[in-house]
Amino acid sequence: MNVMTIMWNDTELTSGPLPLWWQIADRLRRSIEHGEFKAGDVLPSEALLNETFGVSRTTARAALDRLEQEGLILRKAGRGSVVLDPKVEQPLSRLSSFAEDMRQRGLSASYQTLGISLAPISGEAAKEIGVEAGRPALHIERVLKADGLPMALSDAWIHPGVIGDAPLPSPSEFDNRSLYDWLETSFGARIVGGSETIEAAIADRRMARHLEIPVGSAMLVARRRSLGRDKTPIEYVVVSYRADRYRFTVDLVRS
Template identity: 55%
Template structure:
């Protein structure tokens, strides 16, 4: 059924809420696709006989939910859906995308030993100035840039194996490679997530404007014996990625 096929109900549910529900359902049904312009305030007024204020409120709700962006002169543009990552689950990027029906791919900028940053040294329990194998990768979903990852591997993880090559890293999951070649299975971790603005280099890599909002996740992961395996800093596009967490009242 079309979003405007039936009149609104004049009852306890606010009209603006009903319109937002209609449009949300139409988006879920595929009536509108990413990049499409949703009905304007004037079109909503003509369809339902509501005031411009009511029509505006319904579109503003969709904007607040991250479904659309609103621009003067361009209207309300449907955004691509965000990828949602449960904050209480530790998974590789490849596993995370696969669960959502998206194809993960990687573009490795570098993979070589390098001096640790102070935060990476502390996370891996190593001395300041020590070296570890460092990997810089672009994370993509269905070919679209989604995030940037900088990973530091604990030296003991690579004690019995040559480090991964750029071809290895471009081919798939780092976690899968570590398990297959090093016997290093990641079983737990701790992650901090914060908001930031994209610097010039990050903006270029992710295809966003400079200072555009991004999510920065800093993760320390470990194996079954509790020893650190990896310290990683991931920078995600905030317009395409979000974290969710289930809460329980104490």
């Protein structure tokens, strides 16, 4: 550990404008960031925080509540405050494949292919890519993983004009390959832009089973319409992300 890193209990709290609970939360947050506490570790209990800093149980609880609200820990009865894996951040201004996102963060992307088929395209997807509802189109469902851990559930439709009469790939081929890479190398269909909407949702039984989370867990659902070089639609995909593992960021400019 860096010798300049301040341990969570190295110094006393200070009187002043910053509330004591905020100071404790900040200490623990920095300890997580610097590796003093790693994913799976248990933070000091409320009782230990009370003893260490001479604060009330309410103050200690408020500090831990704040870290849980920030998605850094999960408080479990009988176990305490467990440090979670860091969230993956996705800038909203950049369109990239899941594999590219993970590679830029030093993580290894992998996939579990749930299904590949030619199926009647749904009304929502048909509208987004400009074909009649019910027309056969390539439908791909996959679990997206980072370092082997499930991050999201992807439900993608490909415009029928992209692949034509080409044979369908096997599920095993897609377990280790980016969809964007396959589209570009096999058909010259390079995705260069698009539009995306994001909304909150909760995990149903199917999501929970594939993403290894409890039913009712918080989700981030992104609906993306992806375009090729000539601005024609190539893909429509709904990606349901675990909210405890993923977050979106955006740079703002004041005009």
